[in-house]
Amino acid sequence: MSEKVLMKGNEAIGEAAVIAGCRYYFGYPITPQSELIEYMAKRLPQVQGVFLQAESEIAAINMVYGAAGAGARVMTSSSSPGVSLKQEGISYIAAGELPCVIVNIMRGGPGLGGIQPGQGDYFQATKGGGHGDYHCIVVAPNSVQEMAELTVHAFNIADQYRNPVMILGDGALGQMMEPVDFHDLPVIPVEKPWATTGMGEREQPNQIDTLRLNPEKLEEVNNTLQKKYALLQEREVRWEETFTADAELVLVAYGISSRIAYSAMELAREKGYKVGLFRPITLWPFPKAALEKAVDKAAAVLTLELSAGQMVEDVNLAIRCSKPVHFYGRTGGMMMSPQDVFDQIVKIFATKGGK
């Protein structure tokens, strides 16, 4: 029997992590994700897990590196300035091919920015952030239910591909309360014969290194990583689309912006404007081919973000600049309203000489 509970997005991630078998959490407080660290502090001891409040985000992510290398399902969470500090560790985790889940509940930036929701960390999340040629798998939920589902999924694919997975949310989703159903979330356990558990019966030690002083060896490792990334681009792309089939204008938005975009699309449809919505669920790998197909019949695209327009680049790349990509966004922690977006839609149709 499925039963729904009312929960904040931040807490739903925490509970889903526990369901996924995560028993180790290392983090450092920052608004607007503090409910998550507080939830883990309360919840993990109840399941014989370990919660540790680290002295910094740098220490926290390196604890994650250690625990992940030791074979555990492990998570850390933070918000924008804290995630900047974690980048060093994330690069090492990617280089060591260690599985873990990193949550970024974004706020406005740059610098200390503000504590209201933002989506200005898109570049950082999807284009690296730390040094070197690596990728995190980045998933972007847009509801509390999906925060739970994608958290379990994140642990599964992190283990399957031995890769860090980032859950990219924002302050609005983190704080939002919605009913969530934790039943039927498929947990897929993965063997980790490579983990540092102490040699035990093994003849050879397991060692997790990221230093490759021999350039040929380093290039070989990089080539292996790139092969994995190519596989991920083939297999792990997720998206959702609504009314794209006959759309003359396709809105592209992820996370909280996609909810606003949905309402704007409904407003537009009521008024007779043929508008559709494409929502990337994985931001890396970006659903390029699906987007190209979804906008095939449309005359234009409108990208909506709580940033100065970062995803616009990926949208343009996906559709190979084949049609105009408009942008509307707010920063500073300001939200756009469905009416704001609707006004943009009307403007775009007007310039086309349409409605």
Added chain:
Amino acid sequence: MAEKLFARPQSLVDVSSHYCPGCQHGIIHRLVAEVIDELGIQKKTIGVVPVGCSVLADQYFNIDSQQAAHGRAPAVATGIKRVHPENVVFTYQGDGDIAAIGMAEVVHAAARGEKITTIFVNNAIYGMTGGQMAPTTLVNQVTATSPYGRQLSSAGSPIRLSELLATLDGAKYIARVSVNDPANMTKAKKAIKTAFEVQIRGEGFALVEVVATCPTNWGKSPVEAKKWLKENMLPQFPLGVYKNIEGVQ
């Protein structure tokens, strides 16, 4: 009947190391390996190696290990130890690693009473990057980034990490040793063993600081380096046990 009196410890791999002639990292590795063998913990020990000349130590120790980012070894060790509390986890770190970039990580691991053992090799200089000033560089010591000698007025004075960490309740065993002569080597091995035993008994954080040479970056022969260590480093970094608290069982 012939008896083998001296052999390579099982916990050391049979390869030659990359360390410079007269460098004491090799001796310190050997002492750590001997202790691991004697305690019979090779199969359950997990090492964390730093960034510095000993970044390749994991290729010399025949145990499970992880390489940490510069300074982060105590955090990495914390993650491992929390997952495997029954295993023995140690970090091996240089002065730049532990007392500069990684100062926060070691202070907090000690404050938490993290049940790990840290071997801290203090050679008063950055070896790997070519001899720059370390937090442990002596006043007036010439290095690549203190070409006029470390100036007290601008660069401050060397950090005595053992004394500093000994003030923390979570630190249960803190000792400073040297391997500059056979007598000190024996003492160093004993301290390393104690530091592992403190962890095995589950008492808390243990650290052994080994005052060591870097002939290459000091610009001295191995023999001169040993002499310089004794005359200049030991007065600044006095040997001894700074903390030894029997924890509550």
